[in-house]
Amino acid sequence: MATKITQKKPTKKPVKKESTSFMSKVSRFLFKMMLWFFGISLFFVVLYKFVPVPFTPLMAIRAIENKVAGKEVYFSHDWEPLENISVNLQKAVIASEDGTFLQHNGFDFTAMQKAYNNNERGRRIKGGSTISQQTAKNVFLWQGRSYLRKGLEAYFTVLIELVWGKERIMEVYLNSIEMGDGVYGAQAAAEHWYHKDAANLTPTQAAGIAAILPSPRKYKATSSSTYINNRKAKIVRIMRTVGKINY
Secondary structure: OOOOOOOOOOOOOOOOOOOOOHHHHHHHHHHHHHHHHHHHHHHHHHHHHHOOOOOOHHHHHHHHHHHHOOOOOOOEEOOOOHHHOOHHHHHHHHHHHOOOOOOOOOOOHHHHHHHHHHHHOOOOOOOOOOHHHHHHHHHHOOOOOOHHHHHHHHHHHHHHHHHOOHHHHHHHHHHHOEEEOOEEOHHHHHHHHHOOOHHHOOHHHHHHHHHOOOOOOOOOOOOOOHHHHHHHHHHHHHHHHHOOOOO
């Protein structure tokens, strides 16, 4: 009697399912990175509300640029409380850089739209960035025009407006921005250009510093060109309309 031999079907091994997919891992990683970024950025924003900003990315970039170009690496930065900085300089930068500084919440959308429209027509004007935006960029970010940097600039602008307030923003701004080649902050600029303390700047001297802010390494606050002298005169006129600064 013949025995029927049945061939056993190979048993399928259960496919081991991965606990998480590749995309899930990437999402979790990005989420953790965002949490770390938010935590670290908020920490430094809160810290700089009370502690002087010792160094900015632009200071490092300028030092590297000068080193690569074979120039002398000159660096001058002296932090001064806002009460030790002339009100004339505070008025001058408002008149020159951001006329609605005391009114807006970090962004002057009217100025931004005007800058965009004129740029589309090929006209040469200053950008629409407020003092708050410039402060956020100078303290926390790098120079450039990428969408990433502009997005981060907006993020830090909102943070410093909420955490710092106008008075602290002005204090950090006047102590951190570039006011000459290797010259950062009001005190260093007053000493460099006028050989005096920032507290003693006259309206014309303050206007001289404010006038070169668009390109502080190109222009001079003293022995200035006709272009800068005209800017000084215009800034002094506008300063008279600023009135008392109430932060």
